[in-house]
Amino acid sequence: MPGIDDLVQRAAGLVQPDRRALLGICGAPGAGKTSLARTVVKRLRAAGVPVAHVPMDGFHLADAALRERGQLAAKGAIQTFDVHGYLSLLRRLRTERDHDVLAPDFERTLEQPLAAAIIVPPATQIVVTEGNYLLDDTDAWPLVRAELDEVWFVDLDDGRRRSRLVERHVKFGKDRAAAQAWVDEVDEPNARRVIARRDTADLVITEPARG
Ligand SMILES: Nc1ncnc2c1ncn2[C@@H]1O[C@H](COP(=O)(O)OP(=O)(O)OP(=O)(O)O)[C@@H](O)[C@H]1O
Ligand SMILES: [Mg+2]
Numbered sequence: 239m240p241g242i243d244d245l246v247q248r249a250a251g252l253v254q255p256d257r258r259a260l261l262g263i264c265g266a267p268g269a270g271k272t273s274l275a276r277t278v279v280k281r282l283r284a285a286g287v288p289v290a291h292v293p294m295d296g297f298h299l300a301d302a303a304l305r306e307r308g309q310l311a312a313k314g315a316i317q318t319f320d321v322h323g324y325l326s327l328l329r330r331l332r333t334e335r336d337h338d339v340l341a342p343d344f345e346r347t348l349e350q351p352l353a354a355a356i357i358v359p360p361a362t363q364i365v366v367t368e369g370n371y372l373l374d375d376t377d378a379w380p381l382v383r384a385e386l387d388e389v390w391f392v393d394l395d396d397g398r399r400r401s402r403l404v405e406r407h408v409k410f411g412k413d414r415a416a417a418q419a420w421v422d423e424v425d426e427p428n429a430r431r432v433i434a435r436r437d438t439a440d441l442v443i444t445e446p447a448r449g
Contacts, residue, residue, distance in 0.1 A: 239444055245274075245390075246281040248441070252387050253287060253363045258332055260385055263368035264439060265392035266429035267314065268403035268421075271368040274392055274443070279366050290358040292331070294369025296342030297324040298351045313349075314428055316371050321378045328367070328385040335360050346410050370428060373435035391439035399429070 240248070252259040261278075265271045275291050282289040297320045304310045309318055330339055343355035358365060371379055372389050383389065394402075400421050407417035436442060 240441070242277060242281070245443070246278055246285070248388075249278050249282060249364065249366070250285065250287055258335065258362060259364040259387050260328060260331065261364060261366050262372045262383075262386040262389035263366065263392060264370070264372040264389050264432065264435075265368075265394070266399060266432045267370060267425040268399045268406070268429075269392040269394045270402075271370075271392050274390075275366045275368040282364065288359070288361045288363050290341075290356065290362045290365045292327070292341045292356055292358065292365050292367045293344060294319065294324055294367060294372065295344035296351050296355070297321070297327075298344055300350050312424070314370075314424055316374060316376070316379075316428070316431065319369075319371065321371075321382065325378050325382050325385065328382060331358060331365050332385065349410075370432050373438050374431070375435070375438075388440040389438075390441045390443055391436045393436060393442055393444045396429075400425075 249261055252261055263271045263275050272293065275293070279289050279291045298313070299307075299309070299318050299320060301310060301313075304313060304318060309315075312318055327339070327341055337360060339358040340354040341356040341358060342351045342353045344350070345352045345355075367386070372382060372386065373379075373391070403421045403425055404414070404417045407420055408414055412420065
């Protein structure tokens with residue numbers, strides 16, 4: 239199993255002189271995608287590689303749009319993401335190198351996307367993007383996959399993954415029973431869908447180290 243140094247080296251290997259690299263990190267809810275992306279980004283930056291972290295989570299539909307579509311209860315499911323917006327941002331990140339590209343983030347306290355929260359300056363040589371559905375084979379998701387140089391899949395056993403998710407929901411304000419119910423009823427079907435695509439990844443990472 240590759241350690242964090244191997245992963246950082248592999249990410250650095252995607253960098254090319256005249257083409258911005260795009261690395262995807264995929265995995266079920268709570269598997270550790272964001273934590274791994276942050277670690278890889280921190281290490282690349284420390285090694286002098288200009289890098290940005292642009293999560294797919296910024297393309298969550300806002301509650302206002304979910305309400306209009308009657309999808310508020312499904313928040314987090316594949317249809318509650320703006321896949322075309324995400325695809326177009328990935329293409330812009332690849333091609334628009336003469337100005338900053340602004341990307342949305344997901345604000346966890348508000349549980350809403352936040353436009354233009356992340357600045358990707360022209361010098362950025364590699365963008366690390368991460369989210370649940372990068373490997374999905376429906377709708378425009380295969381086009382997203384086609385924009386990415388590599389996609390890594392973060393795999394964590396279901397027991398630990400689910401208990402981390404419950405803890406995070408509690409940390410951000412849900413009571414424990416509501417957190418448990420959300421993980422069982424909302425996150426779990428999404429997790430099964432994501433995990434079904436694991437073997438299409440370029441690399442499967444079991445229990446990535448933090449640091
Ligand atoms: N190696 C680890 N050891 C212990 N806890 C971890 C580790 N990696 C991540 N966590 C914790 O597990 C939770 C989920 O991790 P993270 O947010 O990185 O997952 P994610 O795949 O991005 O989740 P989501 O799909 O919901 O965005 C977080 O609260 C994080 O602090
Ligand atoms: Mg995350």
